[in-house]
Amino acid sequence: MKAAAFDYVRASSVDEICRLLADAGDEERKIIAGGQTLVPLMAMRMARPDMLIDINDVTDLAGIHDRGDHVVFGAGTRQRAIERSDVVSDRLPLVAKAVRNVGHQQTRNRGTIGGSIVHGDPSAELPMAALALEATMILRTVSGETEMAFDGFFEAAMVTNIEPEQLLTEIRIPVWQDARIGTGFHETSSRQGDFAIVAVAAQLALAEDDTIVRAAISVGGAAPSPVKLHALEAALIGKSAEALDSAIALVDEEIDPDTDVHATADYRRRVTRKLVSRAIDDALAEAAK
Amino acid sequence: MKQIEVTLNVNGKDTTLTIPPRMSLVDCLRDMLRLTGTHVGCEHGVCGACSVFFDDEPIRSCLMFAVQAEGHKITTVEGLLNDDGSLSDLQDSFWECHAMQCGYCTPGMLVASEALLAENSNPNEDDIREAISGNLCRCTGYQQIVEAVQMTAKHRREGAAHG
Incomplete structure (x- = not known):
C-alpha cells in the first residue's frame, strides 16, 4: 500500500495556499496537515491527488483563542493541543470530552481539527461536538472568506460541502453563557x-x-x-x-x-x-x- | 513527478537524500537510512508498529511522507539505546518481563511506552493500556508489556529517590 506519485509543495502563507488551490486547473490539489485521514486514503488509492500542499509551516492556521462567547480554533490545531488546552477544558467541556476519544496518542499528535472536519468521517468525534454546539467554519479562497454552518456541511460518508478552491482556516465554537x-x-x-x-x-x-x-x-x-x-x-x-x-x-x-x-x-x-x-x-x- | 532533496535529522544525525514525495517516512527510515528497527505493518495507521518520535512526540511514520519531516527531529527505536549502545532501562525491562513474542510490535510499543513515561513517572495500569492502545500486538502479549512499563517506572522512581 503505497500512495500514487504526486508533486509536493510546502506552503508558507494562507495567500499562497489559496493561490495554489485557485490555479489548479485540471489538477486535483489537496491540502495536507496532519495527514491522519488523507494518507490512509492515499495509501489505499482512494485518493490520488496530483499535488499535495503542505500547510504545516503556516503557523497562522494553528491556535486556540478564547473570544468570550465563542472559542476560535485554527484549522491546523492538533487534536493533542485541544486535549491539553485549558481554554477548551474551561470553556468547551463537551469538546474536551470528545477529543479524548479521538484516535490514539500517536494520531492525536498529528491529526488536526480541520482535517477531521473536511474529510467528513461519519464517526469522527470533533465534528460531532462542533455540530451539536452549532459551530461555524471560515472558508477562504483568493476572493475572500465565507462563514458556513456545520448543519448541512456533511453530505455523506467522507463527502463534505467544501469546494476544491476553498481552504478551511477557522472553526468557531459557541460558548454557552448559562449558569448550569x-x-x-x-x-x-x-x-x-x-x-x-x-x-x-x-x-x-x-x-x-x-x-x-x-x-x-x-x-x-x-x-x-x-x-x-x-x-x-x-x-x-x-x-x-x-x-x-x-x-x-x-x-x-x-x-x-x-x-x-x-x-x-x-x-x-x-x-x-x-x-x-x-x-x-x-x-x-x-x-x- | 519530480524528486526532492531533503535533509533529515534522525537520532541526532543529519542526512541529505533525494527522494520522491510519495515515500513514507517509515520507508525512508528503513530503505534509505537502513534503520530497520522501526517496523512497517499495516501502512495505513492502524497497527502502530511504525511509531517514532517526531519533535519528541510519538507519531506513526507510515502516515507521514518523508519530505514533510525536513526541519524536524526524528528519533527511532535505535535512538532509545544508551550512549554506549547498550539497551535502555525500558528495553531491558521488556527483556526481563518477556514483553514480546514475535517482536513485530516491539519498536512501536517501546516508543509509545517511552512517550508515556516522559509525561507520567508513575502510570497505573489504565494509563499504560491507554498509552499503548494504538499499538497492536498480534501475539496478545499485552500483560507482560504493561508489567515491563511498570517495572521501568518503578526503577526510575527509585533511581531518582536515591539520586
Whole structure:
C-alpha cells in the first residue's frame, strides 16, 4: 500500500495556499496537515491527488483563542493541543470530552481539527461536538472568506460541502453563557481509540428548578454523516430528569444507520438510544452539581 | 513527478537524500537510512508498529511522507539505546518481563511506552493500556508489556529517590 506519485509543495502563507488551490486547473490539489485521514486514503488509492500542499509551516492556521462567547480554533490545531488546552477544558467541556476519544496518542499528535472536519468521517468525534454546539467554519479562497454552518456541511460518508478552491482556516465554537451546564460523551468502539461504531455528544443547560432550558445533542456512526438530533433537542426543553423516555424515543426517527462489517443497523439503533440516554444522564448530573 | 532533496535529522544525525514525495517516512527510515528497527505493518495507521518520535512526540511514520519531516527531529527505536549502545532501562525491562513474542510490535510499543513515561513517572495500569492502545500486538502479549512499563517506572522512581 503505497500512495500514487504526486508533486509536493510546502506552503508558507494562507495567500499562497489559496493561490495554489485557485490555479489548479485540471489538477486535483489537496491540502495536507496532519495527514491522519488523507494518507490512509492515499495509501489505499482512494485518493490520488496530483499535488499535495503542505500547510504545516503556516503557523497562522494553528491556535486556540478564547473570544468570550465563542472559542476560535485554527484549522491546523492538533487534536493533542485541544486535549491539553485549558481554554477548551474551561470553556468547551463537551469538546474536551470528545477529543479524548479521538484516535490514539500517536494520531492525536498529528491529526488536526480541520482535517477531521473536511474529510467528513461519519464517526469522527470533533465534528460531532462542533455540530451539536452549532459551530461555524471560515472558508477562504483568493476572493475572500465565507462563514458556513456545520448543519448541512456533511453530505455523506467522507463527502463534505467544501469546494476544491476553498481552504478551511477557522472553526468557531459557541460558548454557552448559562449558569448550569452539563455535558456527556459516550462512544462504543471495538478497541479503545478505534473508529466509533456509535458516538453521542450532549450538552444541556438547566434552569433553577432543574428543568432543561437548552439542549445540544449529536450522534455519529448512526447515519452516513454526523446528525444533530433537532427533534430530541426540542422535545427536551422544559422537561426534568424524570420525564425523558418519550423524548428519547424520538431518536429513532432522526437516524439512518447502515449495516457494515462492524455492526448491523439494528444494533446501531439500539446502541444509539442507549448512549443518548447515558449522555443525557451524565449531562444532567453534571449540570445539577 | 519530480524528486526532492531533503535533509533529515534522525537520532541526532543529519542526512541529505533525494527522494520522491510519495515515500513514507517509515520507508525512508528503513530503505534509505537502513534503520530497520522501526517496523512497517499495516501502512495505513492502524497497527502502530511504525511509531517514532517526531519533535519528541510519538507519531506513526507510515502516515507521514518523508519530505514533510525536513526541519524536524526524528528519533527511532535505535535512538532509545544508551550512549554506549547498550539497551535502555525500558528495553531491558521488556527483556526481563518477556514483553514480546514475535517482536513485530516491539519498536512501536517501546516508543509509545517511552512517550508515556516522559509525561507520567508513575502510570497505573489504565494509563499504560491507554498509552499503548494504538499499538497492536498480534501475539496478545499485552500483560507482560504493561508489567515491563511498570517495572521501568518503578526503577526510575527509585533511581531518582536515591539520586
